[in-house]
Amino acid sequence: MRAAVFDRYGPPDVLRLAELPDPEPGPGEVLVRVRAAGVQPFDVAVRTGGMPWVRATFPQQIGQEYAGVIERLGPGVDGPAVGTPVLGSTMLNGASELLTVPAENVVAKPAGLDFTTAAALVAASQTASGALLELKVTAGDVLLVHAGAGSVGTIAIQLARLAGATVIGTASPGNHDYLRQLGAVPVAYGDGLINAVRATGLAPTVALDAAGGEAIAQSVALGVAPDRVGTIVDDKAAADAGALVVRAGRSPQRLAEVVALAERGKVVMPVRAFAFESIAEAHATVESRHGRGKVVVTIG
Known part of the structure; x- marks a missing residue:
């Protein structure tokens, strides 16, 4: 599979696409074929070395949010079924063609949302909804x-x-x-x-x-x-x-609630989409702190 990696801390151009072994879903996990991955300031901080508590192992993958389709179930997983479109949070592997995540953490993608918009909602929905609850x-x-x-x-x-x-x-x-x-x-x-x-x-x-x-x-x-x-x-x-x-943490339940609002048109998210091959440009856009809405890379 192709995945975005970096071999040293630095500016956006340290990112490259690399061929890595396909991951295997472990017990309780699902394998997801990623269609879109969000890019967030956390990713920028990891790439620049600004998150000292996140230890990079070079070549280091990156990405915290994804939308895609379940391709395989790990041992002990009864559902969701293979072929189900899903979205959710992950850790340092979202910008890749394949990833494994705990089955209990995935959120079903409504038919009314495309993959790019779904990926754009992942982190912002959980962060914003959690912050409003705490406040x-x-x-x-x-x-x-x-x-x-x-x-x-x-x-x-x-x-x-x-x-x-x-x-x-x-x-x-x-x-x-x-x-x-x-x-x-x-x-x-x-x-x-x-x-x-x-x-x-x-x-x-x-x-x-x-x-x-x-x-x-x-x-x-x-x-x-x-x-x-x-x-x-x-x-x-x-x-x-x-x-x-205010960092309420990840919550598939809160994410599902916002996604349901988005499907009904009650919540919108403008998306600035980049091809996977342009992930360095996507990172530079986030790092500039200009523009509106969410930066997403499309994969596959």
Whole structure:
């Protein structure tokens, strides 16, 4: 099988496609033929050596999210059946033609979602839904989402709106119409963010930081209690401010709930798709921290 690997830490061009032995599903596992794989900031951090607790074994595979079709069942697995389209989370092997995962962790892909969109939903759905649960976002809240046009922000805005909350989203001016389409009130990020939020006439009661930088300090300055400010990217700033690091972990159940909403058109995710051979370009796009929605590589 072909898989994306890197032989040393570095920029996107350290990535290459390599021929590796086909994996064999062990007890309780399924073999998945991957059709699309998401690319996320975690992948970038692993590739650059920015995750010291993730130890690379070169040549190191990469990728945390996939959508594909079950090709074989491991010992002791009664279902889902061979041929079932699925999606889910994995660890350092998502960007490959084949992978093995625990059968209990796969989520059935609805017929109404293509593989590329399904892969785009995996990490962002679990991260955003978990963060909103930890922050206890309800219909009475005004949620401030930093980096609202990114993949996590995109899902968080829509889930919060479905819960009845009012949402303010930060983004570059070019993405303000996009945030309006998602149901958020857009403001520009940067030094003028505090005044821009105040100019909306809305007072945030809870904040989700997917941007880093000054986002936590700005949220507190706007009157959000530190214990209702959550970040997925800036642990140090959270510790300094008494804010929360919101990483609820992976949950096939939460993923399935968001996927069901997406099939019904209640949640959307714009996708920037790249061919598998262009995975270095896909990584560079994620690393640039620009654009909207999710970066995905298509495989096979």
